[in-house]
Amino acid sequence: MSKRQSATSINLSPEDERRSRMVKYSVAMSIRMVCIVLGVFTQGFLMWIFFGLAIFLPYFAVVLANQQGAPKETTSKAIAPKITIKSDQFKFDD
Template identity: 35%
Template sequence: MRRSDQPTIITDAERSPSDQLRSRQRRYILMMSIRGVCLILGAVLVTAEAPLLWLWLPLCAVGMILVPWLAVLLANDRPPKDRHRLHRPGARRPRETGPAQIGPMPTQSPAGRIIDVEP
């Protein structure tokens, strides 16, 4: 059965780029909100002179430094490509092709010599 004869299954379709962007934006906003909470919490703890301040301030500082870095990394990340996903038992794998040809495609003449053809 050729690949074009196989039906397309909607669950195999990738998410649209706008949907991917929307989910990355939501994740970024959530993580930056956590950073804001760490900043406010650290300021409140210092002002209130909370017990165990030596423990809470480094935790808030890690949240204020590490979370934005992770938020940017995850916001710029894309979902994995199909070739990296697990192979379904019933599906056929696409055929591997050789390296891509750069430039004009060579053809063979009747004498067996290769002739470069201009596009």
């Protein structure tokens, strides 16, 4: 039997999820472009830092953009009923 879905447990629509991923990726790639430009116009240690960020940022951008949130569904556990039997209800047959 399938679990009934409530309005509060529905995830984002595919369009909203895609838009969210595209915004995250676009922001990361904008930061990458700034790092490339800064790497061209700086020298020494800062140049290597900016170029290093520009090289490794795409990997982290993809990982961040595709990161799934924690599942919003909560699984309910089955609770066994408690049975109490009084001692005078026991019958022993010999």
